[in-house]
Amino acid sequence: MLQHILLVAAREFRQIAMTRSFWFTLLILPAAFAFGPVFSRFLDKSDTETVMLVDQSGGTAGAALRQRILLDEQRATLDALARYVRRHDLQKAAPTALWAQPERWFSDADVARFAADGGAERARAAIARISREDAEGFKAPEPGYRIVEAPAAVARAAPDAIDTALEPVLRPGDKAQARPVDYVVLVPRDFGASPAVRLWANGVPRASFVAKLQTVLTQELRARYLAANGLSPQAAAAAGTIAPAIRVTTPPEGSGRERVVIRSILPLACAYILMMSLVLSGSWMLQGTVEERSNKLLETVLACVSPNELMYGKLVGTVAIGLSMIVTWAACGAFAAYATHGTIAELIRPALAPVSSPGSVAAILYFFTAGYVMVSMLFLVIGAMSDSMRDAQGYLTPVILVIMMPFTLLVQAVLRGAGGIGVEVLTWIPLYTPFTVLARLGSGIPTWEVLGSGVTLAAFIVLEVWLLGRVFRASLLAGGGRRSLGQIASLMRRADA
Structure with missing residues (x-):
């Protein structure tokens, strides 16, 4: 079974990696680091x-x-x-x-x-x-x-x-x-x-x-x-010229209000990059699955692997694509911070220090990967239920809006240093947990919340894969138009799906 999953994952990875849009997206951030300072000299007034x-x-x-x-x-x-x-x-x-x-x-x-x-x-x-x-x-x-x-x-x-x-x-x-x-x-x-x-x-x-x-x-x-x-x-x-001699005491660099901004740069960037890379890699997987359904290639694939192996393989392949983008961007960011000088290095270098502890790195890696698995599963099921990209957009648009809607408010709250009941609630809603925890790592989040929300997210992903896996298997070879929410819920309850 594992061999079949890895074969499907490798095929999915290779299929997406061969597209021009993948390479354009992968290289756009390194190009920004390389040419940004040069262009700024000509554009700055x-x-x-x-x-x-x-x-x-x-x-x-x-x-x-x-x-x-x-x-x-x-x-x-x-x-x-x-x-x-x-x-x-x-x-x-x-x-x-x-x-x-x-x-x-x-x-x-x-x-x-x-x-x-x-x-x-x-x-x-x-x-x-x-x-x-x-x-x-x-x-x-x-x-x-x-x-x-x-x-x-x-x-x-x-x-x-x-x-x-x-x-x-x-x-x-x-x-x-x-x-x-x-x-x-x-x-x-x-x-x-x-x-x-x-x-x-x-x-x-x-x-x-x-x-x-x-x-x-x-x-x-x-x-x-x-x-x-x-x-x-x-x-x-x-x-x-007589004036009072005021002795001003200022907080050390990286303290006070400046501390909140500096410590939040990298976590907020992680949350934003997670969201953007999810949308991009998920859309590539979605398009590939829809094309396989419309071209009747799924029958050939299912003759070689089981529906579960196909689902897990596509999921692993998509997560690998997303993480390869993240690793490339992170390497470029580290190079810009420590191997170069200039405005970009001065911005990135102090932002890396507050989240360089082993616990912070582990939290970033965990919530990044968990967020990828959770949202990629949604894209995978949408692709299995859609006969065309037009059908897929009908499912995809509301899903993306629901995921992205609180993000702007979350960023503003974190930069103000304000927690509030809204941010606390988003931390415990699994759909928003990866983005909220990543964003809060810089401004400060209790360890028990990180551990508790991490366990809750893991349990939600297991339940999500179990229920949506039924919808995926039942929709692979099924034809017809778009399914209603009631029909999707019915498929989740079917133990034989």
Whole structure:
């Protein structure tokens, strides 16, 4: 019997593996890993916005704005560098450097010191002494703003002529090669006596930019007010910069809300890949079974093997096809995480750590395989009951909708870190158990639920194969139209089916 099952399984595997759609599906994920970073360089649009500062009030306000923009850009670089160094354990490259310190919030003084010490380029040089590959792997974040110099005509323009002078800067025209400036900030000559400041924007300005502008100019106004009321310019400037020294404690990387997202990436990806690969491999098996029925090949096959051997062989062959796809995709993902550098590697590598324990790996393998057997059995019976693909679609569409319907809600609940009664209920419904348990492995699921739902799923699969096996055997050579639910239930109750 086992030999016949393996022969049918090998035939089913070979039949599906010879199709072009199988190879296209198998290679689409490796192609995405290989060409995704290349294509992103051509498709990504820069989010850097250009800022033109026009200070007609003496220069101090414009200088303060320039310093604030540059400091914030350096802070983003320093923060990204510190996270990169902790992720790759590179602190020994310069133990006393700011970017080698434990998780912290970097103050303006810290950022100014980082920039004075050479910034990211100096850090790369230090890292290169212990790992040139890691030094080249760090990419500084794209700056949010880039300051451009104001043309002389704009800097000297009178208040009633400034709009005309800015026209070619904000709207250079279709034939011009220059990119339009995103923001123009004008600090007028009477700033201090009047709080009025003008801002031109190409579109709706970022709220963060307006807040930055307001904070810096408020400090400048206060300093000028104090100086006008008898305080020395130095004391007035110092008073304008007085601010509380807030010491911020942040959770380590991979903790807090970030922990939920990072830990959920791989489990959610497993649940999604399980669903997609089930639909694909199940549809291939379904199409093959329908073609065998329509071409009268089943009679020839059943002359050599029993209906049970045919059923188990097709089931094993389909599961083997699905698992071969998963193994290929997992190998490509591991290669992208550990043998390459770049955005994809930085995303996958931390996501693998939380689910790398033996228990998590065993749970993923078990629920993956069990989910495949459970849903493949449904596809197998649909193929046995259908005389054509049109008949099969009538059964298949509601089945796929029932399986996929809760998936979107499940993903949203897991990413929010919310359990809730809905997720608990889905865990114990065998049709949804594989997807729900896989999705919950990252955010946390009690061990007793994993074991209990696993046993329940195994019992359900045994019952499913027993009952649907009767429907499969009774439908192999039967003709006629689509069966009703009552007829299918009747076949399940027939012990001689």
